[in-house]
Amino acid sequence: MAVRVMGIVNVTPDSFSDGGAFLEPRAAIAHGYELVAEGADILDVGGESTRPGAAPVTEQVEMRRVLPVIEGLADTGAQLSIDTFKRSVAQAAIERGATIVNDVTALRNEPDIAGLVADRGCELCLMHMLGEPGTMQDAPRYDDVVSDVKAFLEERLAFAVGAGVPEDKVLLDPGIGFGKTVDHNLELLSRLDELVAIGRPLVIGTSRKSFLGRIAGRDVNQRLGGTIATNVLALERGAAIFRVHDVAPVVDALAVATATLAGRWRPTTTT
Template identity: 50%
Template sequence: MSFPPSQHGRPMVMGIVNVTPDSFSDGGRFADVDAAIDHALKLVREGADILDIGGESTRPGATPVDAATELERVIPVIRGIRRHSDVGISIDTMKPEVAAKAVETGATIWNDVNALKTPGAVELAAKLGCGVILMHMQGDPQTMQQDPVYEDVVREVGTGLSRRAEAVISGGVSREKIWLDPGIGFGKLLQHNLQLLRSISGLSKLGFPLLIGASRKRFIGMIDEDAATSDRLGGSLYAAIHAAQQNAACVRVHDVRETVQAFKVMAAIAAAR
């Protein structure tokens, strides 16, 4: 099964495992393979439904790495997780060769910020039969925050994601294998991000499950007096709760335990008589 079923009556929680020295929030903390595996298993114990393993930073201005480096970072981690857990694993990569090896090793989802636009990516995803997450990004990680412009960000992101999904389906990927991600912080200014978050329920009507990744992102710091990435938990939790209330299928977060607890309280309040 590509995407694990939700068993909690709430959005699934995707825990972030950055095996990189330069990710925006926790770069370098889990670059060591053993440290990354330990962290991943800790997130599973805290309630993560899916682990998202990434070996290349996609923060604004990040320097790309080659496939060999990315494989060296992520494959031992996926292999190590699989020795201990059958949790859902997504590989966060733009490179088909990395996705192929990751799925061979035990990943079941390809999370691509480039929406399978790399040559050969759609054909490979169809062949692998894995789940795919298509994200909207204006530009690329090196240029995306250099004055992004939209006339109507919600309409344009929705149209772009819908057209990309249909193109991927035409390339052989099954419709039920596809999730969409509006790409909070990827080629968007503060107001763009806020408008997209406000419109999650509308975007969820595109006909595909929606993943929201707002955890610790810069827009939270922009709202709260330049709060550092380590001081954005409150904003991250509210974004997750808001996404849940707006019919998101999954939230991608750094703080799994706190997010799962927030969802439990949300459910308890909703069930109170």
């Protein structure tokens, strides 16, 4: 299964890592071009923060933020993803060139997104989240986090397919950091192969997240080492798509890890 790197383009004032940095469309578009130059295969454009405690925004505000950016990135050569759980936003983004809908609610907020995706032939990413952004980190509990997340993703996959989305168009995301403690996140990463066994490409989003800071004692913009470590571990366990802020170093790390795991690399010189 081909490895793809998904570069994050947050067009928000309040995302946990880069909120406000790319709120102006020209800045977001320039950032997207930079991420493609660094090796991003996909650009994931979002106009509503889903960090813990984030406040919701209206569909009008979300569209005002993301649609000019989607249009401005249409010629990058990268696949465009719209990070939204609103059907109207997804439809408008698809009309402007997006071919992936990344729904953090896994169709629970607006199930009709499934029909839209099916009609337009787009890919659909379904993510696990316990609760909603405002409450998801309030003492999350599971019987067994991996088994519970796997059962959820299987059920959501079945729902999407039942609504007409071809199974080969569905991506799955265990939702690292979305209603999970540090131990939950580490357990998911350790047993990621159990989720890969569902049979759909697995998306991993650990980039700069707070559990990395809790482990390493690093501030939000000092978590590249932890991000790389978790992505390489996820690659080894079968993940296929890596959603990150820092594209170039992660692309390099995954290239080296892929070559090593595959045993493909051979020296070209003796020096």
